[in-house]
């Protein structure tokens with residue numbers, strides 16, 4: 001168990017816990033630094049923030065102020081990006097199964113990425129009704145997988161051959177395809193695999209340029225992972241860029257007017273957030289020590305899911321199921337208390353269900369009511385995935401630590 005000395009912001013966390021029994025704390029300076037690092041290394045490649053991983057308004061402001069555009073997964077996220085000041089050509093709405101209302105309302109405000117052939121037709125209809133020609137992108141299900149073999153059936157996107165055929169035939173009067181988007185995998189930590197994927201993306205872009213002429217943008221999607229298990233390492237972003245530079249530079253030289261995008265949600269946010277929960281009860285049952293914590297399953301769901309997966313499978317063999325389950329040992333539970341880890345305890349939440357359990361028989365210093373436990377990797381797919389309405393408990397607060405040291409509440 002990490003010693004308290006390694007916990008950042010521990011004084012601040014302690015003082016915030018006087019007001020809040022459970023809360024997220026997002027570190028704005030770190031979000032900004034991680035974003036800046038990607039931008040510096042990859043320039044002139046541009047970045048889109050995948051809002052769905054954490055739509056905290058201050059995180060949006062931080063990233064948009066740095067020049068990130070928006071990867072919107074719903075009409076709601078399109079509207080959020082508009083509200084936070086982005087213009088149409090900075091908002092890319094890519095999601096399967098858009099409704100006609102999604103299309104009608106998002107068309108004037110964002111760049112629509114069609115997810116199926118049928119959707120292209122529905123966008124054409126909406127564009128006709130609005131008296132415009134919609135410049136859209138196509139989400140492609142490519143004839144290659146992330147790791148290099150052939151393509152797979154997918155609920156996402158349009159199969160590459162069908163998309164090329166559509167562009168060639170161009171049957172729609174009010175739709176013009178000006179960009180392509182692919183996203184096939186999240187949470188890849190192997191820089192070699194990522195670089196090879198970018199190379200295949202550039203080849204794919206060239207196949208589209210051959211039939212539709214120069215593109216406005218090529219969106220290579222996400223993929224860059226973050227460490228979860230103790231054995232995971234950060235992707236070496238410089239080395240990744242160096243490995244992918246040749247095809248990217250050659251493409252830019254041939255098509256200087258085409259913007260190249262990479263999307264990311266977790267890279268900027270996952271490790272920029274912690275979840276803090278308070279011990280609200282302590283009991284011993286048949287010799288086992290239970291610490292009951294405020295809002296675990298219903299405040300930060302994923303640690304409970306990890307325990308559940310471990311009950312059904314060999315955790316070492318369990319498949320990642322992003323973004324609900326990444327791997328065994330994905331979260332660390334750090335007590336905000338000095339002392340040797342002398343006790344084996346079970347960490348459970350204060351819901352009326354036995355599944356509200358985040359750790360069994362882990363060693364901690366002796367913790368009592370009022371003591372705090374900090375959980376890491378809580379900046380992405382954390383608050384948004386948690387069933388906070390369950391049992392009508394009060395929700396954890398979401399707090400944002402600004403670069404100037406002030407703490408902003410939603």
Ligand SMILES: *Cc1c(COP(=O)(O)O)cnc(C)c1O
Nearest residue numbers: 050183186187222263264265266
């Ligand atoms: C969720 C999502 C992302 C973000 O993935 P991360 O692994 O969080 O970077 C990017 N693109 C699309 C299309 C997504 O659905």
